[in-house]
Amino acid sequence: MILAVTMNPSVDISYPIDEFKLNDVNRVENVCKTAGGKGLNVARVVVQMEEEVLATGVLGGMIGEYIIQELTKGSIQNDFLKINQESRNCIAILHEGKQTEILESGPTLSSEEGRAFLQKFESLLAKVSLVTISGSLPKGLPTDFYHQMLEISHAKGIPVILDSSGESLKHALLHPEKPYVIKPNGTELSQLLGIEVGDTISSLKKAVDNYLFNGIEWIVVSMGGEGAFVKHGGNYYRITLPEINVVNPVGSGDATVAGLAVALNCHQTVEVVLKTAMTTGMLNTMEAGTGFINMNKFKRYFNEVKVEKLD
Structure with missing residues (x-):
């Protein structure tokens, strides 16, 4: 079973509006509400791949209860730490071909709640x-x-795919207990290293060979529609994708993490x-929905992905 962690889940609310009027009333007919958060998108895709997953994190209040209801309706097993504070809403206003987002920051956790989650996390392993x-x-x-979670996972011999950015990711890389997989994009890679990382193979090789990444088995550098550059062990790979009709790119990174998790958990080849x-x-x-895939199309597009091992 795969454990999918989302520390700050949300209810994602989409308001499609033909014309967004400031300082006026905007009426919405078709509202879409989903259990949101990157790890919940991962869990949703894993279930669609017919693999077992358990979603966890921190939830509270009526919004937290709604998230649990939605996960249960989607046959996603879950076991969250419950807190007294209210979980958050994240609102996307879709208007005139644009997307305006209003994102609540969510609850502020105490040190006691942090320790309580680490205890729950250890028990779920x-x-x-x-x-x-x-x-x-x-x-x-x-x-x-996240480094504290990695320490616990290492002690149990459980590999971790860490898909984060900024200081929380950097702190996780400064210790011997490294993630098994990280999935930065070019911008995140540049931020981590404090230099501008180009998109050439030589530039990417030099970046992933940085000492900061020593001990990480898989470094998957996302390049959007251009595919990915990957370092696995001492080998490098370039992955190219076929042309596709893009409907909604939001959550594609989470779906990629789900695919990595399922294939690695099944001990597949590189x-x-x-x-x-x-x-x-x-x-x-x-797909229009975030964290949704059509498995009927999987075989066709799987066969069109090209993996090239580089010298």
Whole structure:
């Protein structure tokens, strides 16, 4: 079973409006509400791939109860730390071909709640064989919180896919207990290293060979529609994708993490791992919903993903 962690989940609300009027009334007929957060998108895709997943994180209030109801309706097993504060809403206003977002910051966790979650996390590891940790930390938790989770996972021998950015990711890389997989894009890679990383193979090779990444088994550098550049062990790979009709790219990175998690958990070959991850990411961009894929299309697009081992 895969454990999918989302520390700051939300209810994602979409308001499609033909013309967004400032300082006036905007009426909305078709409202879409989903259980949101990067790790919940991961869990949703894993379930669609017919693999077992357990979603966890921190939830509170009526919004938290709604998230649990939505996950249960989607046959996603879940076990969250419950807090007294209210979880957050994230609103997207879709207007005139644009998207305006209003994102609540969410609850501020106490040090006691942080310790309580780490205890829950450790207990859940007894049920799983791989962990995904996705997204940002809620307020109140220290920037080394993901590293603390990595320490616990290492002690249990459980590999971790860490899909985060900024200080929480950097802190996780400054210690011996490294994630098994990270999935930065070019911008995040540049921020981590404090230099501008180009998109050439030589520039990417030099970047992923930085000492900061020593001990990480898989470094998957996302390049959007251009595919990905990957370092696995001492080998480098370039993955190219077929042309597709992009409907909604939001959540494609989470779908990629889900594909990585499922293939790695099933002990697939390097080529199958990379093709599976790229395919699930592509399939998400072809659907209107975030964190949704059409598995009927999986085989076709899987066969069109090209994996080239580089010298």
